[in-house]
Amino acid sequence: MDTLIAQLQRQFRDYTISLYHQGFLDDQFTELKKLQDECSPDFVAEVVTLFFEDCEKLISNMARALDQAGNVDFKLVGSSVHQLKGSSSSVGAKRVKGLCITLKECCDSQNYEGCVRCLQQVDIEYKTLKAKLQDLFNLEQQIVQAGGRIPQVDI
C-alpha cells in the first residue's frame, strides 16, 4: 500500500533523475544541494531565482544589441554571454551553458544570423528550465506539507 508521501517521494526522485538524464542539470546542481540544510533550507531556490533574473537581464541586453542591425556591438554581446555562461555553469544549468558556448562562437565570428537564432534558443531553454525547477520545488513543498522528508537522490 503506497502512502501519499511515498508516492510523492517517488515522483520527486523520478523527476529529479529525468532532469539530469535529459541534460537539463549537471553535477554542479548536486553541489548546490549539498549546501542546503536546515539553516539554509531555500538556498537552491534562492540561487536559481538569481540565475533566472540574470538570464532575463543579460538576454535582454543581448537582444537590444542585436537589434541595432548593421551596427551590432558584438563585444557587448560577447561579454554578456560570457557572464551568462558563467552563472549557468555555477548553478548546473547544463543546456543553457551549452547554448551559451554556441552563442559565444557565433559572436566571436560575428555571425549575426547565428547569434539571433542562438539567443532565441537560450531564451526558450532558460524558461523551460525555470518551469521544470518550479515543478520540482512544488513537489518538494507537497512532500513537506504531507509531513514527509525530501529524499536524497543519488544520480
Next chain:
Amino acid sequence: MAVGEVMRMEIPAGGDLTVTTPELHVLAVDDSIVDRKVIERLLRISSCKVTTVESGTRALQYLGLDGGKGASNLKDLKVNLIVTDYSMPGLSGYDLLKKIKESSAFREVPVVIMSSENILPRIQECLKEGAEEFLLKPVKLADVKRIKQLIMRNEAEECKILSHSNKRKLQEDSDTSSSSHDDTSVKDSSCSKRMKSESENLFSLL
C-alpha cells in the same frame, strides 16, 4: 629560574595564541551575483566569516587601499583570506592581486583567484604574482575545504613562529643571549612548503 618554579609565558597584548579554531574572515570578490551567493554559502558552510563585494574597486575600498581617508579606521580589520574572480569589469582579479601584494597591510594575506577559463599562462601569471591558489569555476565544496585547510595550516605555522619568538624573547630577557637562527629555519620551511604546494597545483591543472 629556581628549581620547582613554573615558567609562565606571558601572552603579549593583542597577540593571538588561542588554541580553539579561530574563525577565518574571508573577503570574496566577484561581479556575478550568482557566484557571490554561491561562494558566500560555500565559505559560510565551511565556518568562515564572509564579506562579499562586487568589484575589485570595492574590494580596495573595503581594505582601505584606495587612497581614501577611510584607511585610518581599518587598523582593526582582520582579513585571513581574499578570494577573487579573475575576469571582472574595471579592476581585474589579477590587478587586485597586485595591489594587495604591493600593500604593506595586506601583502601577507593569501589571495586565491577563481576563473571559468583554464588558461595556463593566466594561471602561471597569477601564481607568479603571489596568488596562493588558482581555482577553476564552478567552485565546489571540496575546493573551499582544501583552501581552508591550507590557510589554517599556514596560520598555525605563523602562530608557532610567534610563540617561538616570544619564548626566545623571554629567554633573551632573562639570560641576555641573542640568536635568531631557529626562527629563520622555521620560516624557510613554511615558505618552501607553500612553493611546493603551488607547483603541485600547477601540475594538477596540466
